[in-house]
Amino acid sequence: MHDALPNRTHTEAIERELETVPPAPVAARLAAVPGSPLRDILALTDRPEVVSFAGGLPDPGLFDQAGLRAAFHEVLAHSALRVLQYSRTEGDPELRDALATRLSRRGLPTSADDVLITTGSQQALAVSATALLDPGDTVVVEDPSYLAALQCFRLAGARVVPLPPQGGGLNPELLLETVRRERPKVLYVVPNFQNPTGHTLSRAVRAQIARIAAVHGLWIVEDDPYGDLRYRGEPLPALAAHAGAEDRTLLLGSFSKTLAPGLRLGWIRMPQTVRRALVVAKQSADLHTSTLDQAAVARYLAQAPVDEHLARLREAYRTRLATMLEGLPDTLPHGSTWSVPDGGMFLWARLPDGWDTEASLPHALRRNVAYVPGAPFFAGTPVRASLRLSFTTHAPQDITAGLARLAAALKQQGKN
Numbered sequence: 186m187h188d189a190l191p192n193r194t195h196t197e198a199i200e201r202e203l204e205t206v207p208p209a210p211v212a213a214r215l216a217a218v219p220g221s222p223l224r225d226i227l228a229l230t231d232r233p234e235v236v237s238f239a240g241g242l243p244d245p246g247l248f249d250q251a252g253l254r255a256a257f258h259e260v261l262a263h264s265a266l267r268v269l270q271y272s273r274t275e276g277d278p279e280l281r282d283a284l285a286t287r288l289s290r291r292g293l294p295t296s297a298d299d300v301l302i303t304t305g306s307q308q309a310l311a312v313s314a315t316a317l318l319d320p321g322d323t324v325v326v327e328d329p330s331y332l333a334a335l336q337c338f339r340l341a342g343a344r345v346v347p348l349p350p351q352g353g354g355l356n357p358e359l360l361l362e363t364v365r366r367e368r369p370k371v372l373y374v375v376p377n378f379q380n381p382t383g384h385t386l387s388r389a390v391r392a393q394i395a396r397i398a399a400v401h402g403l404w405i406v407e408d409d410p411y412g413d414l415r416y417r418g419e420p421l422p423a424l425a426a427h428a429g430a431e432d433r434t435l436l437l438g439s440f441s442k443t444l445a446p447g448l449r450l451g452w453i454r455m456p457q458t459v460r461r462a463l464v465v466a467k468q469s470a471d472l473h474t475s476t477l478d479q480a481a482v483a484r485y486l487a488q489a490p491v492d493e494h495l496a497r498l499r500e501a502y503r504t505r506l507a508t509m510l511e512g513l514p515d516t517l518p519h520g521s522t523w524s525v526p527d528g529g530m531f532l533w534a535r536l537p538d539g540w541d542t543e544a545s546l547p548h549a550l551r552r553n554v555a556y557v558p559g560a561p562f563f564a565g566t567p568v569r570a571s572l573r574l575s576f577t578t579h580a581p582q583d584i585t586a587g588l589a590r591l592a593a594a595l596k597q598q599g600k601n
């Protein structure tokens with residue numbers, strides 16, 4: 186028989202411990218992973234008077250509000266019981282099917298079974314890292330690279346090895362040398378209009394990367410949220426389309442930059458060998474992506490003139506990029522250089538040596554203009570004189586006004 190009353194000595198011991206023992210520290214693997222300084226900057230720029238070149242934000246004025254409203258209305262009106270229910274981890278069958286068709290049209294033969302729907306492509310990165318990486322594994326990345334991807338790899342316990350750019354983009358000879366030396370398991374690339382540099386990998390470089398991956402047993406995480414936003418030149422074949430790379434490339438996509446980031450909808454086109462691992466990794470994260478959002482976007486893709494919407498976006502962003510490029514010579518200090526991207530949302534500038542764009546940011550913010558300092562994007566030695574400018578969020582006249590403010594802030598700082 187147990188005593189009905191708690192043992193007095195135990196009770197006293199518990200009370201004593203509760204008073205004196207602090208909780209254990211959070212997981213050690215998080216200590217080595219910095220938070221995103223970009224999120225902090227976005228908090229500072231969330232005021233209507235600020236012209237922000239900081240975030241990779243689409244212009245909300247270009248969202249197809251009417252089309253999305255109609256799609257949500259229809260799925261709720263006709264399929265409420267299904268779209269409000271739990272659903273499969275792999276994703277909505279109609280949406281997977283629609284994506285498979287779109288990918289196949291781009292020269293990537295894809296069946297619905299090859300597609301995993303994710304909660305934004307950020308989750309695609311997280312589940313890819315969980316599925317592919319053990320602690321201590323090595324990931325090779327372009328340097329600079331997309332910050333939140335670096336976070337995912339580090340959280341998975343991976344060693345991140347940067348590949349310094351040569352001639353603006355990834356250098357295949359340097360990649361080969363690094364692969365031989367570091368024996369990585371994964372290569373992470375943003376092939377189109379890279380974040381943060383705006384750079385696009387050439388056709389020849391893509392073929393060489395695919396070959397290196399094939400010969401050295403590398404997984405490729407090909408992160409392509411910007412591919413549909415091309416403003417000049419012909420689309421280039423995906424790494425996943427190259428012979429030798431088909432069975433080892435996870436191709437990640439997103440509706441964030443083309444439809445709306447608030448939908449939080451992305452996907453992975455995956456080789457079947459990694460499918461189970463990805464599905465289990467996603468199950469543990471969120472069971473599945475919102476049934477309602479998936480169904481609404483599947484409906485939207487089926488009935489809205491999506492290609493016209495994309496053409497409108499490209500037209501608007503092409504003009505904004507041109508406006509920014511036109512304004513930069515009078516904005517940045519003499520001796521600065523910058524990328525001239527073929528698409529996407531960003532351009533990357535390098536001020537003359539001696540400039541520190543982190544130190545300049547408060548001066549810019551005081552004048553109600555924002556950008557992102559380049560240093561946090563580097564996995565290797567940061568270039569403190571670099572910065573990233575997004576040209577998509579604001580209309581051309583606001584870009585011009587923002588650049589005038591930036592010019593004034595930099596000029597004032599240059600004199601100090």
Ligand SMILES: Cc1ncc(COP(=O)(O)O)c(C=O)c1O
Pocket residue numbers: 241304305306307308331375380408410438439440441446450451
């Ligand atoms: C290269 C890259 N990958 C992935 C993402 C994540 O986008 P989302 O989760 O909104 O699809 C971004 C967002 O800016 C990005 O620039």
